[in-house]
Amino acid sequence: MLKRLQSIRYQFIRMNLYMIYFSLLLISLVLFFTYSVIQPEWLTIEGIFLFLGTMALVMTPVGLLVMYKKGGEFKDRLHAYSIYISTLSEGKYGAKLILKDHNDELDTLGTELNDLARKLKGQVKSLERLAEEKSEFAKQAHMAATIEERQRLARDLHDAVSQQLFALTMMSEATAKIIDQHPKQAKEQVEEIASMSLQAQNEMRALLLHLRPVHLSGETLEEGIQRLIEELKKRCHVEFHLDIEESIDLSQAKEEHIFRMVQEALSNILRHANASNIVLRIKEKDNIYIYISDDGEGFDVNQQLDRGASYGLRTMKERCEEIGGTFRIKSKQGEGTYLDMRIPK
Numbered sequence: 001m002l003k004r005l006q007s008i009r010y011q012f013i014r015m016n017l018y019m020i021y022f023s024l025l026l027i028s029l030v031l032f033f034t035y036s037v038i039q040p041e042w043l044t045i046e047g048i049f050l051f052l053g054t055m056a057l058v059m060t061p062v063g064l065l066v067m068y069k070k071g072g073e074f075k076d077r078l079h080a081y082s083i084y085i086s087t088l089s090e091g092k093y094g095a096k097l098i099l100k101d102h103n104d105e106l107d108t109l110g111t112e113l114n115d116l117a118r119k120l121k122g123q124v125k126s127l128e129r130l131a132e133e134k135s136e137f138a139k140q141a142h143m144a145a146t147i148e149e150r151q152r153l154a155r156d157l158h159d160a161v162s163q164q165l166f167a168l169t170m171m172s173e174a175t176a177k178i179i180d181q182h183p184k185q186a187k188e189q190v191e192e193i194a195s196m197s198l199q200a201q202n203e204m205r206a207l208l209l210h211l212r213p214v215h216l217s218g219e220t221l222e223e224g225i226q227r228l229i230e231e232l233k234k235r236c237h238v239e240f241h242l243d244i245e246e247s248i249d250l251s252q253a254k255e256e257h258i259f260r261m262v263q264e265a266l267s268n269i270l271r272h273a274n275a276s277n278i279v280l281r282i283k284e285k286d287n288i289y290i291y292i293s294d295d296g297e298g299f300d301v302n303q304q305l306d307r308g309a310s311y312g313l314r315t316m317k318e319r320c321e322e323i324g325g326t327f328r329i330k331s332k333q334g335e336g337t338y339l340d341m342r343i344p345k
Contacts, residue, residue: 012071016063024059028052076105084113091287091326091344093121124344126323128251131323135253168196221255222246224281226261236270243281248288254323254343258282258290261316265339268312269294274335288325288343298331316341 034040052201084097097110129228171193179186186299218226231238250258262280269275273296281291313329316339320327324344331337 010071012067012074013064015059016067020059020063021056022114024052025054027055055178081106081110081113088113088117088120091324091342093117093124093344127322127324128253131253131257132251134322135256138256160273164196168193171196221248221250221259221282222258224255224259225282228259228263228266229280232266232270238275239268239269239277241277241279243279243283245283248282248284249345250288254288257319257323258343261319261341262290262292264312264316264319265292269296269337273297275336284345287345290339290341290343292339293336295336298333298335298337300333301331 087095087303175186175189273294275294275296277295278291283289317327326342328340
């Protein structure tokens with residue numbers, strides 16, 4: 001109740017009452033001065049009190065009614081401005097504040113807010129173009145890195161796996177020759193061959209892991225994330241709960257950024273959260289809504305930022321802001337972590 005009495009509408013009403021009673025005070029001073037000094041025959045003390053009482057009885061309810069209505073109109077206009085600012089903070093820069101031609105300072109402020117929204121929308125478009133150009137440069141760099149990686153893998157295959165296979169071949173041939181005359185020695189060599197085979201297999205798996213793509217590789221965002229989740233299920237015992245809307249219409253650069261943000265978020269959870277369940281939702285409404293949560297150990301967000309141990313979080317936040325989005329994170333020790341990202345379409 002006290003908060004309501006401090007609202008704009010009731011401030012208008014109080015201000016009007018102050019003006020009414022201050023005006024009556026000035027009028028009463030003039031009348032009493034006239035009655036005392038000039039003493040006209042038509043002015044009596046009873047007439048003065050009757051006039052003042054009548055004015056108070058008439059002006060108070062009329063003033064209250066008028067200022068209650070005007071205060072309500074002013075409050076509604078401020079509320080519309082507040083909703084519009086909240087809409088802009090959510091990344092909906094295409095929204096427009098409708099003005100009603102009052103031609104006052106609030107209309108001037110509304111015009112400036114509309115201009116600001118248009119500028120922000122233009123800046124988001126510029127960021128999208130920069131992201132597209134960055135994506136093209138990244139592709140060129142990726143091609144160069146791919147050639148270099150292939151050369152490195154060829155050297156590794158030659159230096160490690162190829163030599164191990166050659167050694168296995170030589171040992172197999174030698175074992176076959178002595179298996180009848182020296183079965184004990186042959187058995188030892190067979191065990192060594194098995195050990196070398198396992199070592200070669202592990203070496204090959206490690207090399208193949210480098211060849212697995214960490215980008216969408218021509219897939220849709222949904223397909224890329226599904227493939228990523230299937231890969232993670234093979235390596236960890238975590239329950240994934242997915243709710244990804246199909247056929248989300250996004251540019252290639254935005255899809256790539258979103259995929260990498262999801263990948264980074266899941267990587268952080270698997271490495272640090274010790275979680276049993278991970279929830280991932282991607283929905284398309286006015287914006288693209290991305291929600292990721294886990295039931296892990298959680299952490300103090302401010303403390304992690306102060307310690308500088310939030311490289312992954314900073315990377316996700318920077319990627320999100322590069323495409324005009326907003327990034328929010330909530331976490332508490334023992335209660336898991338919640339990521340909320342909103343990307344403008």
